[in-house]
Amino acid sequence: MVTPQSLMLIGAVLFFLGVIGFLTRRNLIIMFLSTEVMFQGVLLNLVGMGLLHRNLEGQVFGLFVLVIAAVEAGLGLAIVVMLFRRKGTLDAEAWSALQG
Amino acid sequence: MTPTAITNIVYGLAALGAIAVYLAMPGAGPRRKTPAVLIGLAAVAWLLMLLARMSRGSAGDAVIFSILTLLSLVGSVRVVTHPRPVYSALYFVLVALASVGLIVMAGAEFLGAALVIVYAGAILVTYVFVIMLAQQSPAAQDAVSGGPLDYDGVAREPALATVAGFTLMAAVGSLIARPLPEVETAGDAAQAGDAIGNTVRLGAVLLTRYAVAVELAGVLLLVAIIGAIAMARRPVEPEPGWSPGSEEPPAGEIGRTVRPF
Numbered sequence: 132m133v134t135p136q137s138l139m140l141i142g143a144v145l146f147f148l149g150v151i152g153f154l155t156r157r158n159l160i161i162m163f164l165s166t167e168v169m170f171q172g173v174l175l176n177l178v179g180m181g182l183l184h185r186n187l188e189g190q191v192f193g194l195f196v197l198v199i200a201a202v203e204a205g206l207g208l209a210i211v212v213m214l215f216r217r218k219g220t221l222d223a224e225a226w227s228a229l230q231g
Numbered sequence: 232m233t234p235t236a237i238t239n240i241v242y243g244l245a246a247l248g249a250i251a252v253y254l255a256m257p258g259a260g261p262r263r264k265t266p267a268v269l270i271g272l273a274a275v276a277w278l279l280m281l282l283a284r285m286s287r288g289s290a291g292d293a294v295i296f297s298i299l300t301l302l303s304l305v306g307s308v309r310v311v312t313h314p315r316p317v318y319s320a321l322y323f324v325l326v327a328l329a330s331v332g333l334i335v336m337a338g339a340e341f342l343g344a345a346l347v348i349v350y351a352g353a354i355l356v357t358y359v360f361v362i363m364l365a366q367q368s369p370a371a372q373d374a375v376s377g378g379p380l381d382y383d384g385v386a387r388e389p390a391l392a393t394v395a396g397f398t399l400m401a402a403v404g405s406l407i408a409r410p411l412p413e414v415e416t417a418g419d420a421a422q423a424g425d426a427i428g429n430t431v432r433l434g435a436v437l438l439t440r441y442a443v444a445v446e447l448a449g450v451l452l453l454v455a456i457i458g459a460i461a462m463a464r465r466p467v468e469p470e471p472g473w474s475p476g477s478e479e480p481p482a483g484e485i486g487r488t489v490r491p492f
Binding site for chain 1: 358407465469
């Protein structure tokens with residue numbers, strides 16, 4: 132049987148791999164994919180916590196996280212397409228003027 | 232094991248993983264790939280041994296659990312290090328399916344099915360569409376090697392980001408890996424082991440205690456649909472110096488070349 136601890140450890144590893152991807156990659160699409168990896172880590176953590184407490188709250192939260200992930204992917208990718216149509220590149224550095 | 236020993240093991244694991252991920256970052260060149268693979272596999276094997284010490288149950292379960300863990304970790308490292316976006320998206324499918332396997336092993340069948348449908352189905356298709364929509368013209372490809380573009384092929388601050396990420400991972404992981412305190416388990420009875428399935432019980436909870444939240448989630452999805460349509464319909468002025476389609480004939484004309492993925 133899977134233990135809550137092992138699920139939460141794997142979830143933490145996935146989350147921080149996503150963080151590293153978000154920090155290092157310069158392609159906007161891969162940055163968004165890294166946030167999806169982070170979402171996977173959070174989902175594994177929620178399921179692990181639900182397993183630890185022997186109730187369904189973790190899975191319910193997981194379903195809502197799934198909704199948020201779908202919304203984020205839809206809106207984020209719409210923004211990516213707009214940015215690409217403006218500059219013709221997916222390089223995040225192309226928008227470094229926004230740093231002020 | 233004492234908590235100090237667990238903490239040391241987790242920090243050692245994180246250090247190994249950091250080296251492996253740093254070596255695997257794009258822009259490193261092929262000669263760094265072999266050590267990256269070796270060190271990464273060593274780190275994963277060590278993590279699996281740590282996890283096997285925590286787990287209980289049959290050997291068959293442990294083997295399946297180890298395979299799923301290996302797939303999800305290797306897949307997510309490839310998602311963040313692969314220079315081509317399409318392969319990143321495909322490796323993300325692997326990560327999603329492997330973590331669905333872990334979630335199903337934990338007894339959450341409905342959440343697993345929803346994840347396969349929404350992640351591996353809907354979200355990934357959207358990603359692939361956007362990758363194709365935002366495809367660069369062949370002229371933008373790296374002129375020297377014909378390989379991936381500069382901003383895909385070279386990572387930004389790989390050393391700093393890897394050190395920061397794996398330090399945080401070790402801090403959180405050493406807290407998680409400690410022996411757990413006893414928690415209150417009163418709630419919606421046990422998750423597994425009785426006649427009513429997970430889906431039935433989850434549906435009952437969702438449509439009674441969380442009915443308002445479910446409706447709100449529906450409203451949120453509707454707002455997101457409207458927002459995405461509003462954004463996508465707005466005409467975008469290209470910046471001076473770049474005009475879409477100036478380097479190549481439009482779609483359907485002879486002479487158009489499409490860069491292979």
